[in-house]
Amino acid sequence: MAEMQQLRVQEAVDSMVKSLERENIRKMQGLMFRCSASCCEDSQASMQQVHQCIERCHAPLAQAQALVTSELEKFQDRLARCTMHCNDKAKDSIDAGSKELQVKRQLESCVTKCVDDHMHLIPTMTKKMKESLLSIGK
Numbered sequence: 001m002a003e004m005q006q007l008r009v010q011e012a013v014d015s016m017v018k019s020l021e022r023e024n025i026r027k028m029q030g031l032m033f034r035c036s037a038s039c040c041e042d043s044q045a046s047m048q049q050v051h052q053c054i055e056r057c058h059a060p061l062a063q064a065q066a067l068v069t070s071e072l073e074k075f076q077d078r079l080a081r082c083t084m085h086c087n088d089k090a091k092d093s094i095d096a097g098s099k100e101l102q103v104k105r106q107l108e109s110c111v112t113k114c115v116d117d118h119m120h121l122i123p124t125m126t127k128k129m130k131e132s133l134l135s136i137g138k
Helices: 002-040 047-095 100-119 122-136
Strands: none
Touching: 002 047, 002 100, 002 122, 047 100, 047 122
16 A cells, blocks of 8 residues: 555656656756857867856756755655654554554555645645746846
């Protein structure tokens, strides 16, 4: 059961990341490569100037990738905290003498609720990231 819930979240997050990559990141990559190529066309620039120019071109993309990574980590941490809470409640129930099957059902129900709650956060998180990516790309 927990594996099914994990798969649900993984598929939703993968879909979100693919959408961000296709609609936002890929455009930024194109801009970065075109910008970097133009840096290399300046025959009067020193090697250091060309390198600095390329670094400036790469900065928005690096910032965008860091933003996406950070948001995904926060999401995963929140989900992990929720499931840890479920595990703690299950352990407490076992310690209190509850039947194993009853505790297992309680745990599955709790984990499913965690996943459902976090699945509802994905559209808002996606919208927030897309807005941030658009502002970085400007």
